[in-house]
Structures are given as C-alpha cells and as structure tokens.
Amino acid sequence: MLRSFSSRLFAKANRASLSARTLSTTASLSKQAASGSSDAIKITLPDTSFKMYHAEAPSLEMETNKEELIEMYTQMATIRRIEMASDGLYKSKKIRGFCHLSTGEEAVAVGMEHAITPDDHIITSYRCHGYTWLRGASIKSILAELMGRADGVSKGKGGSMHMFAHNFYGGNGIVGAQVSLGAGIAFSQKYLGHPSTTLALYGDGAANQGQVFEAFNMAKLWDLPVIFLCENNKYGMGTSAERSSASTEYYKRGDYIPGIHVNGMDIFAVKQAVAWAKDWTVSGKGPLVMEVATYRYGGHSMSDPGTTYRTREEIQNVRSTSDPISHLKKVIVDLGVATEADLKEIDKQAKKAVDDAQKEAEQSPEPNLDEFWTDIYLPGTEPKSIRGREPTVVHHYH
Numbered sequence: 001m002l003r004s005f006s007s008r009l010f011a012k013a014n015r016a017s018l019s020a021r022t023l024s025t026t027a028s029l030s031k032q033a034a035s036g037s038s039d040a041i042k043i044t045l046p047d048t049s050f051k052m053y054h055a056e057a058p059s060l061e062m063e064t065n066k067e068e069l070i071e072m073y074t075q076m077a078t079i080r081r082i083e084m085a086s087d088g089l090y091k092s093k094k095i096r097g098f099c100h101l102s103t104g105e106e107a108v109a110v111g112m113e114h115a116i117t118p119d120d121h122i123i124t125s126y127r128c129h130g131y132t133w134l135r136g137a138s139i140k141s142i143l144a145e146l147m148g149r150a151d152g153v154s155k156g157k158g159g160s161m162h163m164f165a166h167n168f169y170g171g172n173g174i175v176g177a178q179v180s181l182g183a184g185i186a187f188s189q190k191y192l193g194h195p196s197t198t199l200a201l202y203g204d205g206a207a208n209q210g211q212v213f214e215a216f217n218m219a220k221l222w223d224l225p226v227i228f229l230c231e232n233n234k235y236g237m238g239t240s241a242e243r244s245s246a247s248t249e250y251y252k253r254g255d256y257i258p259g260i261h262v263n264g265m266d267i268f269a270v271k272q273a274v275a276w277a278k279d280w281t282v283s284g285k286g287p288l289v290m291e292v293a294t295y296r297y298g299g300h301s302m303s304d305p306g307t308t309y310r311t312r313e314e315i316q317n318v319r320s321t322s323d324p325i326s327h328l329k330k331v332i333v334d335l336g337v338a339t340e341a342d343l344k345e346i347d348k349q350a351k352k353a354v355d356d357a358q359k360e361a362e363q364s365p366e367p368n369l370d371e372f373w374t375d376i377y378l379p380g381t382e383p384k385s386i387r388g389r390e391p392t393v394v395h396h397y398h
C-alpha cells in the first residue's frame, strides 16, 4: 500500500490528490494516534519553532495524517535525489554553466508547498530545481533543462537558473530581482481580486539589496498579499551572514512589516508558519517577512567546494543533528506510521524514478537552432527582425 501510494506521487507531485480528512485525534506525537482507527495525527511543535516581530505566533498545535507524512517524505527524498543526479551530471560535464543545489534545504520547499494550493504563486532564486518539480514539472524535464536539451522545461534554453511551471516564475539569476517581481505578482493578484498569496523567496545575501526594501515599501503601502521569505542558509556565496549583514535578524528587517523566524529544518514548523502567513496575507493585513533558518550542505554552486569559508565539521554537525529528512524520518518511525524499511523502500523508488528520468533526459536531442528566435516576444508582437549574436546575423520574423 505504501509502495503504490508513493509510486503515484512520482506520476505527479500533486497535492490536490490528497483527500480532505476529518482530523479527530488529540494525542500528540503518539503511536496510539498513528495506529488508531483514524490516521489523523496531532503534532505539537517545540516552542523554539518561531520567533515573532510585531505579530502573535502561530499555534504550536497542528494536524497531519499518514498520507501527508509519507508524501512529505517522498517529496523530500525525491528532491535530494534530483540534486544528487544534477551533481553527477555536472561532474561528468553533461551539465555546463551554472548549477546551484538545494541539498539540506528540502524542508523549506516541501513544507511550504503543503501549506498552499496551486493557485498561490512562488518566485525564487537560481536554487530552484526542487520548487520546479513540486510545481508540476517532470523530473525528466528538469534534468533535460540542466543539460540544455529540447525536452527541458524551458526547451533547453534556460538551464539551471531559469525554470518555470504553473504559478512558478523561476528561477532568477539576478540576486534580489525576484523580490520586486514577487511584489508585482502579488499586486496583480490584489488587482484581479484573487484570494491567493505570493511567496517571494530570497537569500540572506540578497536581503541587503536595495530593491528588497523598495519592494517592502510598496508592498506595505498597498498591503499586498505577499510573503517575503528569506531562506537564510547562513551563506551568500562564500560570505557568512554575520560578515555581510549588519543585522542577521532578517525577520525584523521589514521594519514596518511584521515578521516571523522559523526553524527551516523542521518541515512541520515551515508548513504551520506558511499556512499562518497565507491566512494573514490574503485576509488583507498586508505583507509579512518570514525568515526560514536552514543550511546548504554543498557549495554555493557546483564550482565552489564549499569548504574554504566554513569547516567540514560545521557541515557534518548540521547533517548529523538537524538534517530535515532525518527529522521527518524519526517522526514517522516514532509515530509508527511506517518503518525504517518502508522508508528505505521509498528512498529506493525515488532513486529509480530519478535514474529513469535521467536516462530519458539524456536521450533528448539538443534544441533546434530555430529555437534561438522563439519565446522572446509574445506571438504576434514580434518586430520585423532582430539581431543575432553577431551583427551580421539577422533573423526576420515577417
């Protein structure tokens, strides 16, 4: 049953397929709750989960169920596998150019997605493979994109940093740019009267960009439904947050915008905080700043070994004490929802799904050169001609 459930997930990471359940148990993290007649499970978050700035904390009590726990685990394991495959493809020179991995940060993407619906909007930086998959792109299309192939999610023209999916606006290479773009997406939702929120993600390094504060100002001025989510993974390239930021309390840096600090290694804390923030922002109270404390295990990008500005011990210590997948695994096993062996089986399936997708992606051809001239203008609005890479190369649209 576990096997067929997690297999279905690979067909599509689709939260909408989860049926709504009546949650009834009041037991907290107990086997009794997990093995009772209902698979509804109540979780009490540690009181260190949140720190607040000018707002009341979300409840520490939350509910989940077996199906969701297994889905969360499967999704986190799959994202880690996608990144491992990307690492291997890069090292074998099948991926060229930039490639930034999110290993260690999986609870942020998955926790977030479990608190919102496909009608909500996400925009992020270049560390985007997991988000792209969660938003509905296939593993094959992500790996093909990384290799610049025609079956890539951006037809092989975007690469690692430029991936898009339903209500997912990339994949942005300019540090901080997605914060103001995110405010714009939120503006459109308010203007259209859609009850959706927009998550504009940025890093601790991006948090010092001028345009971030311009976006904060406009978002508060117009009370836009936007969550400015700072993924604080402790480093911007090789610079630690302490060295780059006069204040590392990123959740307080919206000044007149309330904020929340969240333990980003705990998927339940992330889900609860984002659910709370969605309610806040769509209810007309305006924007929020959410700092999610996480950690990246790898270097900044594939060309950075990631060990010259921090010690191997530091990385190992986070891996062994706060790994987000190990944390969820422990909760699942302690609850009696699944055994270690069941979860190993899911790991195996995740590996197989990614291996199979990789084989298919490698079969994909390079894009046709005609593709150079497409996806630049809205069809019908093209100029007569545009210049190519060399002045002598001119493409005529009409």
Ligand SMILES: Cc1ncc(C[n+]2csc(CCOP(=O)(O)OP(=O)(O)O)c2C)c(N)n1
Pocket (backbone or CB within 6 Å): 125, 127, 173, 174, 175, 202, 203, 204, 205, 206, 207, 233, 235, 236, 237, 300
């Ligand atoms: C405007 C701009 N300045 C500099 C860079 C080079 N750059 C790329 S990533 C990065 C660090 C960003 O760190 P952070 O925001 O913490 O995100 P993380 O990589 O940790 O996810 C820098 C300086 C860039 N891409 N754009």
Ligand SMILES: [Mg+2]
Pocket (backbone or CB within 6 Å): 203, 204, 205, 231, 232, 233, 234, 235, 236, 237
């Ligand atoms: Mg960072």
